[in-house]
Amino acid sequence: MSRSFSVQRRGSSSTSPPSEANSHLHSWSLLIVIGTLCLGAFLYGLDANIVGTAVPRITTDFQSLSAVAWYGASYLLTVTAFQPLFGNLYRFFNSKIVYLVSLFIFEAGSIVCATARTSDILIFGRALLGFGASGLLQGALAILGSIVPLEKVPVFQGIVISGVGISVCAGPIVGGALTQYASWRWCFWINVPAGFFALVIIFLFVPLAEGFTEAKALPLRQKLSHTDPIGTILFLGLVCCLLLALTWGGQQYSWGNSRIISLFTCFGMLLLCFCFWDWKQGDLALIPLQVLRKRSVVMGAIVLFNYGLVMYLYGYYIPMLFQTVQGASATESGVRYIAMMVPQIVTLALTGAVVSKWGHYVPYMIAGGIIASVGSGLLTTIGIATPTTQWATYLVVTGIGVGMASQLPYTALQVVLDSSDIATGNGHLKPFFTNCHQLIDDAITYFEDTDEPFAFQLCGVTTYGLSRPADVTGILDGASWAHGMDFEFFISEVMEKFGMTSKEVERARHMPQPGEASYIENNNTNPRHLSLIQFVQDLYKRQFLEPANLDRLSKKFSEFLGVTLHSQNLDFCTRDYNGCLYSIGAPGRQREVSLYSLVAGSMVDATLRALFGPYLHNFEPDIVDQVIEFNAHAWILFYGLPDFFGRAPVCEPRDRIRAAFRAFIDMPEEQRSEQCFAFKHLLRWMEVLDIDKESRVGLLFLFFFASIANEQNACYWFVAHIVYDEELLDASRKETELAWQSGQLDVKYLTSNCPKLDAIFSETLRQRTNTFGWRVVKEETVIRGKKLVPGTPVLIPMRVLHTNKNIWGSDVDEFDPNRFSKKAKALQQPYYRPFAGGPTYCPGRILAKRETYAFLAILLRRFDITLLPPFGAPGRKPAFPLMEACRPPTGVKGPQPNMDLFVRLDERASEKS
Numbered sequence: 001m002s003r004s005f006s007v008q009r010r011g012s013s014s015t016s017p018p019s020e021a022n023s024h025l026h027s028w029s030l031l032i033v034i035g036t037l038c039l040g041a042f043l044y045g046l047d048a049n050i051v052g053t054a055v056p057r058i059t060t061d062f063q064s065l066s067a068v069a070w071y072g073a074s075y076l077l078t079v080t081a082f083q084p085l086f087g088n089l090y091r092f093f094n095s096k097i098v099y100l101v102s103l104f105i106f107e108a109g110s111i112v113c114a115t116a117r118t119s120d121i122l123i124f125g126r127a128l129l130g131f132g133a134s135g136l137l138q139g140a141l142a143i144l145g146s147i148v149p150l151e152k153v154p155v156f157q158g159i160v161i162s163g164v165g166i167s168v169c170a171g172p173i174v175g176g177a178l179t180q181y182a183s184w185r186w187c188f189w190i191n192v193p194a195g196f197f198a199l200v201i202i203f204l205f206v207p208l209a210e211g212f213t214e215a216k217a218l219p220l221r222q223k224l225s226h227t228d229p230i231g232t233i234l235f236l237g238l239v240c241c242l243l244l245a246l247t248w249g250g251q252q253y254s255w256g257n258s259r260i261i262s263l264f265t266c267f268g269m270l271l272l273c274f275c276f277w278d279w280k281q282g283d284l285a286l287i288p289l290q291v292l293r294k295r296s297v298v299m300g301a302i303v304l305f306n307y308g309l310v311m312y313l314y315g316y317y318i319p320m321l322f323q324t325v326q327g328a329s330a331t332e333s334g335v336r337y338i339a340m341m342v343p344q345i346v347t348l349a350l351t352g353a354v355v356s357k358w359g360h361y362v363p364y365m366i367a368g369g370i371i372a373s374v375g376s377g378l379l380t381t382i383g384i385a386t387p388t389t390q391w392a393t394y395l396v397v398t399g400i401g402v403g404m405a406s407q408l409p410y411t412a413l414q415v416v417l418d419s420s421d422i423a424t425g426n427g428h429l430k431p432f433f434t435n436c437h438q439l440i441d442d443a444i445t446y447f448e449d450t451d452e453p454f455a456f457q458l459c460g461v462t463t464y465g466l467s468r469p470a471d472v473t474g475i476l477d478g479a480s481w482a483h484g485m486d487f488e489f490f491i492s493e494v495m496e497k498f499g500m501t502s503k504e505v506e507r508a509r510h511m512p513q514p515g516e517a518s519y520i521e522n523n524n525t526n527p528r529h530l531s532l533i534q535f536v537q538d539l540y541k542r543q544f545l546e547p548a549n550l551d552r553l554s555k556k557f558s559e560f561l562g563v564t565l566h567s568q569n570l571d572f573c574t575r576d577y578n579g580c581l582y583s584i585g586a587p588g589r590q591r592e593v594s595l596y597s598l599v600a601g602s603m604v605d606a607t608l609r610a611l612f613g614p615y616l617h618n619f620e621p622d623i624v625d626q627v628i629e630f631n632a633h634a635w636i637l638f639y640g641l642p643d644f645f646g647r648a649p650v651c652e653p654r655d656r657i658r659a660a661f662r663a664f665i666d667m668p669e670e671q672r673s674e675q676c677f678a679f680k681h682l683l684r685w686m687e688v689l690d691i692d693k694e695s696r697v698g699l700l701f702l703f704f705f706a707s708i709a710n711e712q713n714a715c716y717w718f719v720a721h722i723v724y725d726e727e728l729l730d731a732s733r734k735e736t737e738l739a740w741q742s743g744q745l746d747v748k749y750l751t752s753n754c755p756k757l758d759a760i761f762s763e764t765l766r767q768r769t770n771t772f773g774w775r776v777v778k779e780e781t782v783i784r785g786k787k788l789v790p791g792t793p794v795l796i797p798m799r800v801l802h803t804n805k806n807i808w809g810s811d812v813d814e815f816d817p818n819r820f821s822k823k824a825k826a827l828q829q830p831y832y833r834p835f836a837g838g839p840t841y842c843p844g845r846i847l848a849k850r851e852t853y854a855f856l857a858i859l860l861r862r863f864d865i866t867l868l869p870p871f872g873a874p875g876r877k878p879a880f881p882l883m884e885a886c887r888p889p890t891g892v893k894g895p896q897p898n899m900d901l902f903v904r905l906d907e908r909a910s911e912k913s
């Protein structure tokens with residue numbers, strides 16, 4: 001049975017870096033569009049608040065006191081009931097078009113209201129208005145996602161949403177003034193020029209192109225079925241029946257009247273149908289039933305319902321009291337109402353800020369309820385002659401109470417994220433980014449009765465996580481359901497994050513067709529007419545698995561490593577890569593170094609030189625540090641976190657590396673003679689395709705990142721375990737010495753004849769590959785009875801394979817290479833997958849082993865290694881570093897900040913020159 005909470009729109013398009021995304025707006029065009037979206041949000045809120053002060057005139061004009069509640073309710077009904085529908089429309093269709101359609105409906109509704117000749121037409125017009133308005137706020141947020149970079153979305157979101165806040169305050173005053181000095185009809189006419197202006201601006205300024213998402217690429221039929229039209233109709237029907245029965249009952253008709261009874265009966269039947277339909281639809285339902293099982297959601301809904309009741313009751317009856325009982329004009333009534341609205345907005349903002357900071361929301365909710373009740377009680381005492389100070393004080397008290405508590409159900413879900421309540425919150429952002437593995441473990445425990453994939457919210461995006469080892473291997477090995485999962489789409493998203501424009505990413509997915517310029521017969525570079533993405537994947541395999549290319553690359557790599565690993569070249573080991581600034585003496589034969597700096601610095605340097613030749617170092621002398629810095633913070637880019645206007649730690653290294661790549665690409669091919677095979681072909685083919693320069697830089701960057709993301713840290717743990725354990729160190733020295741028999745390092749011998757190293761390497765990878773694989777649901781897929789919704793990302797926690805006690809025994813947390821000494825048993829274990837498997841089987845697996853072993857072999861050949869005691873504790877063995885746990889991985893993780901091993905390297909006599 002389904003357990004996920006809700007399906008929300010993916011903001012994939014907005015993740016590309018600011019300067020590169022061609023749909024992003026700048027300067028005055030951005031200003032004007034943001035102003036217009038604000039106007040849309042203002043109109044959305046205005047129409048809920050403007051009629052209150054106009055209602056007394058309307059009821060007088062139409063002689064329709066019995067319909068008084070309907071003027072507000074019809075708007076509210078549709079504006080609420082159609083929210084989920086519009087949410088899905090924005091998810092599956094182009095945001096600009098859906099927004100324009102909703103504005104158009106809003107305009108039509110306004111004209112119907114403004115020209116209404118009867119009360120019924122006005123009610124119909126209000127319903128139409130609400131229907132259009134239900135797409136305005138969501139639409140503004142959806143459009144924002146494609147016109148501003150992701151990191152700036154929260155700021156602009158705040159600006160746009162403030163339009164609603166202003167309308168709450170301005171609505172009654174504007175409504176009052178228009179009703180008094182013109183006619184109540186102007187409360188609706190006002191929407192027409194404003195809405196028309198918004199239509200024109202959005203039409204002219206917002207680009208039609210937006211980021212590609214899998215949901216938007218679904219066939220029309222599938223899109224329509226996912227918007228759950230039947231659920232929407234049933235929901236609307238049942239709400240209408242209930243509201244009609246409640247409005248007419250006891251007023252127009254007695255409660256026992258057959259119409260009222262029929263309406264209640266219809267409501268009951270529709271409710272049953274809706275529940276059945278909702279249950280059948282699972283995750284695709286308008287309101288997934290699982291949501292209602294969650295205490296926090298149910299309580300939040302009850303609180304919101306009660307405050308909604310209070311707000312709308314007062315919104316109608318207090319202006320009526322002012323105007324019809326106390327004889328105030330419509331404008332004056334609006335101004336008087338400020339006494340309630342201003343305190344409400346102020347306390348709303350204040351409580352929100354306080355709760356966000358300290359996290360306790362229940363006290364404010366209770367206090368708000370008590371204050372609002374006291375205020376409401378006091379309001380019951382006012383009458384025709386109540387002095388201004390008295391009724392104003394009562395309104396202020398009520399406003400404070402309502403403002404204090406009415407938004408807290410939303411805030412509570414954002415701020416207090418209880419990981420055991422995994423499926424109930426509308427965001428698991430905080431636990432994911434502070435301890436993602438704990439969040440996944442909690443989810444697995446929480447769902448262990450069903451073993452079905454769980455769902456959680458990440459940056460507003462519903463994300464599935466697989467909980468069973470068999471499902472993880474199933475996805476890698478192509479289980480029958482795995483074809484519904486797409487890796488290519490995930491890669492497309494990552495390409496955007498690394499700087500390709502969405503237009504070029506779409507082109508990269510396209511297979512060249514006969515007749516197109518990119519379909520070149522007898523073309524040596526891309527003879528199989530692959531799409532650019534497939535071409536890149538093919539290049540990976542040719543570069544890292546074809547013996548000639550692989551041997552050349554690993555030979556170069558070892559040579560560069562051989563140059564670096566000399567005592568006089570180790571100054572870089574003083575770098576503060578991991579919060580471990582370690583001062584070493586002047587270059588000499590004995591050096592004391594941070595192991596992390598030693599491994600990271602020399603591995604990254606050798607990889608860069610083997611892949612690119614010396615060129616990147618020429619363009620950016622600090623390139624090694626920049627890459628290490630980038631790797632440490634790549635998760636910020638990867639998970640699309642805001643870069644705080646370019647100040648996140650990932651920004652500077654990203655920009656400097658990109659600048660070096662840009663200069664590299666600008667060199668004529670003949671001057672790049674030392675670049676590797678893959679880059680030569682990749683750059684050539686991108687030139688044929690005429691991919692824009694920034695996108696070429698982005699793809700090159702991503703290609704390079706794949707080859708270093710795991711390597712540097714995997715090698716660190718491997719060497720750290722060996723250095724930490726004298727027995728392992730001795731055994732490793734013995735094995736690696738044999739690879740130097742010719743005087744040169746024989747890497748192939750090393751990787752084929754060292755069982756002890758193999759066992760240590762395998763155990764290191766078992767313990768350290770806590771990475772996540774990612775896929776996107778391509779078509780409706782069912783795993784263990786749970787329907788996964790297309791377009792939703794799926795997280796594959798490899799960890800469930802390697803840390804599972806049922807598979808590896810109760811000592812799973814111990815580092816024990818012996819479990820791999822009996823090779824046949826552990827290595828053939830289907831749940832041992834450090835390099836994944838199937839179509840995405842890591843093409844760098846052979847090179848990874850060669851590079852790691854080569855590093856160790858050269859290090860042991862050159863130096864005697866002594867583990868240093870912790871600072872200030874001579875004679876003691878340092879603690880083994882813990883793995884960094886606070887950030888989600890983008891590859892194998894490094895040690896926790898300020899945790900490292902420090903070693904003394906004594907150049908061996910045989911190596912002294």
Ligand code: HEM
Pocket residue numbers: 537540544706707708710711714765769771772773774834835836837839840841842843844845847848892
């Ligand atoms: C010990 C080090 C390494 C580990 C643990 C590792 C692990 C992995 C894993 C688990 C995947 C599959 C991701 C998925 O299915 O979602 C993968 C993919 C990949 N790895 Fe590695 N890797 C390592 C080293 C390397 C090296 C040295 C290179 C290149 C020189 C490399 C290049 C790649 C590439 C290009 C892919 C993507 C394959 C595709 O697009 O189909 N890896 N790696």
